[in-house]
Amino acid sequence: MVPPGGYGWWYLDALSDDGQHGLTIIAFVGSVFSPYYARARAKAPDGAADPMAHCAINVALYGPGIDAWVFSEYGASEVERRPELLQVGSSAIGWEGDCLVVRFDERTAVFGQRVAGTVRLYPSAFPNRPEPLDAHGRHTWFPAAPHAHVVAELTAPQLTLRGTGYHDANFGEEPLEAGFHDWSWSRAALPDRTVVLYDAHRCDGSTLQLGRVFHADGHVEPLAASQTMTLGRTRWWIARSTRTDGAPAKVVRTLEDTPFYARTQVATAVGEVPVRAVHESLSLSRFCSPLVQTMLPFRIRRVS
Template sequence: MTERGRNAIGRTKREFVIGPSSVDWDGDALTFRIDEVAAPFPHRLRGVVRAYPSALTSDAFALDAAGRHCWHPIAPCSRVQVDFQNPAIRWLGDGYFDMNYGAVPLELEFRNWEWSRAALRRETIISYDTVGRNQDGSSLALRFDRKGKVEQLEPLPRATLRPTGWRVPRTARGDAQQIATVARTLEDAPFYARSQLSATLLGETVDMMHESLSLDRFRMPIVQAMLPFRMPRRLT
């Protein structure tokens, strides 16, 4: 999460380089090679993450009524391998990767959004809820099988979770009979939270990854002044 100047960026059809870090696609795996200095307390962050998708999807979904922002779940079902030297972490498990793109800055279009993903035994369920500046937005509930086939579902019931330490509101979707609960808060920032939830989806008990983003908070001057301390800016 280091911001760098134009001269530190390079791109080809299969590789994207940002300073000493890069991501490349070899036809089977998307490989992230990370070599950074973390913030706000400087320490080396060095390692490799590989995502092996079971299938790739071509569907993108509009997140606002005007279609100015889209979300593309490129590989909703993947195996992810993590091998870090600093810190010493190794892990292999379920994951995915996606992409967002749009025509205007997010904070001009949205007030907030919430997203969640859970792997069931045979499929993956993703929920995406947005609230626009004009109180419009969207609610997506998607089911992906291992071959990438997608089915749109009716949004599951929504439950209020306890807020974060920074008082960022959190809600999550799941079965009405079993209210989702926060197992761990993995990232707690003034405008953003990433959490691990315990929930029941379509009758299955799952661990769910969840994020809450408050763009009203993000656009506040004091939060903008804090960003360079968490996301350092480099010329190279």
Template structure:
């Protein structure tokens, strides 16, 4: 998110694109045949790109992930993301540029979301600076950000019905909250504080606080001091089953604006959603890398 709060960007690299209808229709047998670097920009001139690509578009090493024309790579202490994508309808346009994520430190924290470790959250860099340079007017900016990952061996909708996640800057670093309802009736409630050196500590959870529903009426809640009502201050992604937004909450008496997500997997299981998603997530099976 930019320092002035006017713009934000989300970039996700997928091997086995969990929200791709094409991956679901394939039976999820080969994750390497459904890869993507999803780029979404928020603010004036924002765009959404999410192209599902085949095996020929994937190249990876220990420090680099290439998917077709875009790539993520570590260079020293920073993650460099080179973007060359085409946005989805109705605003079709090419998005080119580079984003640099500069962590203050990299953590060693992992949180199993289920006891059998079939789903794991890995917050690599909860505290970071970002530098954004995209070839669109107003899209060169600096801000604060984070870098994390989720790993899984089962489809999300096979194990969960609903979850929320939030990352909020604090005076000493950042706080992250993960709340989930599993299909077996059990729940997950976790909160962590991270300082700028990457040290993590479990924190006492503030109470849950309901927020207004999204435009698609997805239920939302996050953590906040008792009696405080969190609110959306910037809309980002709004889908029938998923919402992402900049949210203002209060933690330990201090107001903070961070990124919040809510995911309704009961809705995502509805097969009628998949053709709708296919419009926003085009499939491009073939790709040839340039020599060299």
């Protein structure tokens, strides 16, 4: 259960084997980036707003001829939760045996462009190792299927994508901005393992530096990547950095550039093996600014 005022999200991303296309899907209960949920928490006693009244599906497609982005938020009457399935509006994410299946049929907020398809993620293993992200255990990361293969069949726009995939989940007992000022995250896939880095500045003044190697056989080990590499700021002046074991890192493409969040494709190396990483930078102080809160409704389609 997601507590009042809290959040849960289920995240999936994929990069095509040829490096040309990518997709990201996030399903939210208690949408952390919703201005409507933020207002509801501000009005509720002790911030205890109902997260089920603010569920959402975010789908982002990247690549030649298919760039598309949707964020649809639904009320509780449009949501169904079962142990194996989360249905939000006309989209759903759930397990069918050992395969994670996402079916989505959404429209963009401004022009109503249809974005629809089915994505299947086939994990190599299930590490089942929840990781606390703060000292009090209020925010938790679950790397459910960090090393995986994805097959995506999109009908709108038309595209078949096959490549490396990743799936995790995050849960919080309080708003994300109550625990963190900012964070960065990245994952890089190799044939036999996936490398994940998590870095954050917490609101209590402490920092998070977490690195994990998830092997295809389910074995997990810590990762020591001690050298910080700056990646340059985005057009919205969001700072980007990552950590490596000494290998260079450079931006291949800025996939998403917003006033408080950036998603980037990064070229680096693990050991001496070249890899392409999915990288995210998040500024929660920017997210909380009145200007950004005023802008957000123009990007979100509130259905009910």
